[in-house]
Amino acid sequence: MAAQDGWTGMDWDWTDHGDIRERLERGADPEAWSGGRPLHRAAVLGSAQVVAELAGRVADVDALEMGVTALWEAVVSRKPDNALALVAAGADPWRELIGGWSAGRLSLAGPTPHLFALPAGERDLTDAERTTAAEGARLVDALGRFHYEGTGLACVAGIDAAEAVSRLQATPADHGLVEEVLDDPYAHEMDDILQIIGVTSVPGGCVVTQPWGYAPSMPGVLTRLSVGTRCYGLYANAKSGDQGSIARDGTIDGWDLSPGCGPHESDTAEEVLAAYLYQYHAVAYACAFAGLRLTDARAVTGPCDRWVRLPRRDYWVQ
Template sequence: MTDRHHGWSDMGWESWKDHEDVRRRLAQGADPEEWSGGRPLHRAAVFGSPEVVAELARRVADVDAIEYGTTALWEAVLSNQPDNARALASAGADPWLPLIGGWSPGRLSLAGPTPHLFAMPEGELGLSEAERTAAREGRRLTSVLEGIHDDGMGLACVAGIDAEEAVRRLEATPAGAQELEELEELLEEPWAYEGDESLEIIGVTTVPGGCVVTQPWGYAPSMPGVLKRLSAGTVCYGLYANPKSGNQGCIFRDGVVEGWDLHPGGGPNPDDASGEVLASYLYRYNAVAYSCAFAGLRLTDAHAVTGPPDRWVRLPQRDHWAQ
């Protein structure tokens, strides 16, 4: 079986769990080293069963082969697939091979839910105290902000200022009685309102470490003009959970954009530094928690994000896209 898919045509994500099908394909000539979307062992490490992982690991030339900067074992750890990780280690994969940002799969696992996944070799120092603290906070914060439906939501996480100061910086005014009456309808049917009108209303809430500016139905908190004012003398992380294209993040520090078109909640990138690798691992698939953590916000519950906020206010009419 040799074709442009290297014998892996019609493989869905669930197909990597089907040991008998994978064995049949391999027997018919499927290439254990190549799939149309990358390396089969890397895909199986994330989506497959331990039996499929072990089958492929026996057939590849190098169980620690690199794809986009990582090994299959790294992908298993990153995806919280401990049984697949054990199968790879049993097949000879090296848990302590340094990869992105100097992290190895084994060291990364120490910050996750299975810290005893691999035996630590002599001379391996493990996590620093700062990294252990970050890991504990990551587990706590993701638990607090778990399961939030954030499609279409805009968020600004601001370090070091409270809701009152955020309102002052934005020159916002309290929502009027009529606006407050309309808010329930707006929350139920945000698209029934004119875009400019609905984007002017935002929620602001004081939280430990700073404040959260939110808009459940739109991107207003992440507009450059809003973030520029909020970040004066501090830092903030803006998030828009775009229902069409996914999470879009940005960083403003002291009024200046420091990062744009970021992807909070995604996995580490091959050129990430050590701290970003850890943060991306701790907050993978939780863009809201990542955004809060970046600004050092230590939320104890989710109401600053899910509502109701401390206060609803109206932004002044100006070009909030201008920096």
């Protein structure tokens, strides 16, 4: 397909206006690229010049791909210049798309709330949505950027570290061994250190962490922690990316989720907002799901309140 539509060799860089224009003049299809739409690709990965060039050549600037317009993609990707170029070409910011949200209304919850003028009759954010957006920005800023590949987490609502330890029937871990593992986890066999986890109380609940493995996100851990409450499990798999799971009141309620990947076509209104606020911030997403109001990343990266050892049992069953 790529060899026939004129976009051979295009991948992650759609910023070269000269190259894009030359391809179009030679017959590249402005409506099709590798099974998708070039305008949607450029909205995320291109420059405003490229977006304007493509927008002027397509039949419908508001054509849908996976249920959303190119303008939606530009807003979700935090590309305000691309979004403005699309609006200048006739894109409608207030067309409802996923979960009842339009691109324009979603932008009100992001870093450029004044990107589009709110027309008379269009819905502003509710007080609850505005509060959620403000907390999202605060939480992302509080956690900052840090390396978490290979880390396992359980973010638990409403219980502190002591209660989490009790529910897991965990015992204090050997301090010397913990220091050795933190210094070089790869010097140890995973079977010997998988039961060691860190637990920290935070505003709103607690965080269970393991910087070297997936133990906190195992089903048997999540179900024990979530009795009478809810929690979000996260494993930052180095091979397949961030993997999320949900447990509510002792039952796994969601598995093989993709936190931090942006809104999906089937999302509810609340899920769309959360996915937008925490795109590329999987840890913050997990914390927010459980209502945790961390003020820094210590509960994830350490030093933890306490290090404990899980009893040996099959945690892959609920």
